[in-house]
Amino acid sequence: MNTHPVISLSIFCAILLGLSILISCVRKVSENKQPGRSEVKHAEWCRNAVIYEVNIRQYTKEGTFKAFEKEIPRLKDMGIDILWIMPVHPIGVKERKGSLGSYYSVKDYKGINSEFGNMDDFKHLVKTVHEQGMKIVIDWVPNHTSLDNNLVKVHPEYYMKDSTGKFLSPFDWTDVIRLDYNNPAMRKYMINTMQWWLITTNIDGFRCDVAHMIPVSFWDELRPELEKLKPVFLLAEADIPEQQEKGFDMSYDWKFHHIMNDIAQGKQKATAVKKHFNWVDSVYPANAYLMQFTSNHDENSWNGTEYERMGDGARTFAVLAATIPDMLLIYTGQESAFNRRLKFFEKDSIDWNDYSLTKFYKTLISLKKGNKALWNGEEGGKPEFISTNHDSSVVAFKRKKENQEVFVLLNLSKYPLDVKLKKEHVKGKFIEVFTNTKHDFDESKKIELKPWEYRVYERE
Secondary structure (H helix, E strand, O other): OOHHHHHHHHHHHHHHHHHHHHHHHHHHHHHHOOOOEOOOOOOHHHOOOOEEEEOHHHHOOOOOHHHHHOOHHHHHHHOOOEEEEOOOOOEOOOOOOOOOOOOOOEOOOOOOOOOOOOHHHHHHHHHHHHHOOOEEEEEEOOOEEEOOOOHHHHOHHHEOEOOOOOEOOOOOOOOEEEEOOOOHHHHHHHHHHHHHHHHHHOOOEEEEOOHHHOOHHHHHHHHHHHHOOOOOEEEEOOOOOOHHHHOOOEEEOHHHHHHHHHHHOOOOOOHHHHHHHHHHHHHOOEOOEEEEOOOOHHHHHHHOOHHHHHHHHHHHHHHHHHHOOOEEEEEOOHHHOOOOOOOOOOOOOOOOOOOOOHHHHHHHHHHHHHOHHHOOHHHOOOEEEOOEOOOOOEEEEEEEEOOEEEEEEEEOOOOOEEEEEOOOOOOOEEEEOOOOEEEEOOOOOEEEEOOOOEEEEEEO
16 A cells, blocks of 8 residues: 555656756756758849948938939948848838837838838839849838737737737737737738739838847748749848748847847957857858848947947947848948937938948948958858967958969957967968958968057958
């Protein structure tokens, strides 16, 4: 009689022990799991592309598609390949923030914000972009809609609700409510509507807002449906490796962006750069693209300009973002050294001044396009980090592809440094791309760098 409880307890303990071992093994396997290869087939025009984010509302005094069209030849000349247009849809009125509201509070997925023009104006913009040999993607907001979107009345079952039946808002975004991706009909609606944009306007893809809040399975389902119509470029506002196995061409490299901010502010050392890209190689599928940036609409409006966050190192980190894998993003106004937080819910036009950094970005973009070492994904070369006598302050790396090679040397500190490369990883004659001066690394192993100075060398 008394033996049964003891035997049961023993068995129970053995089961617990077995489960503990099994969970531990699963965790170890998961931690050591090597990423596979992305199934995404990038369009040919992506391989050495640079992307530019367009804030239509603030870009010109008029804040319209027609007014922005005049800027396209200038951006083409700078070397831009892909234009990402912030949301073009009508903005909700109910619980609107500010007088104009958030671009990301979508009232009608098939409509155009009259503030910017009409559908014919947008189609003309797309046509103009294509005539310049560029591509255009629009910002898509699949996670939530405005409270007065027609779907709320017609399909309330498309939305997430709490236990009392109340619509749910993400975070403190009180002007929007979340869609429910457990509803197959809602998923089908979203896919069909995105297909409608490809057919109706001939855009080339989508930048997908808060992609991390939507199941990976939806993105895996979406891409094949879009590609039945044309090759597309999909950018995720997320940094989830699994989303690039089948769904997205590119994700934000949020982690690296924050590392750059931290280094600029003295919170991390330059060694964090190498550590991060070793981690990237261990978790992201092969040939996935990461987007590098020193600013975007969120950073500018809410966290400050690159000059606020990075100080005198802003241009140095822009060089790093342009030469490290994979695709460089330039945000509205950066080519003019614009240094003001743009209002998000009001009209607040850019002060363009003299476009003082156009030549700077043009040099970086020209190098990227012409040198395969800096191309995106597997088309480019992996960074090989090189030790120096100042590893805590200096980032040195080279990228090589076929017979082309680029060597990047950055002083990520406010102090002048005499830099010596510890090993002879860099040999031969190079040209520094910003000064067009020659440097023979066989003869000179020492380089003097001013505070925040950057050098980008291309092999002769």
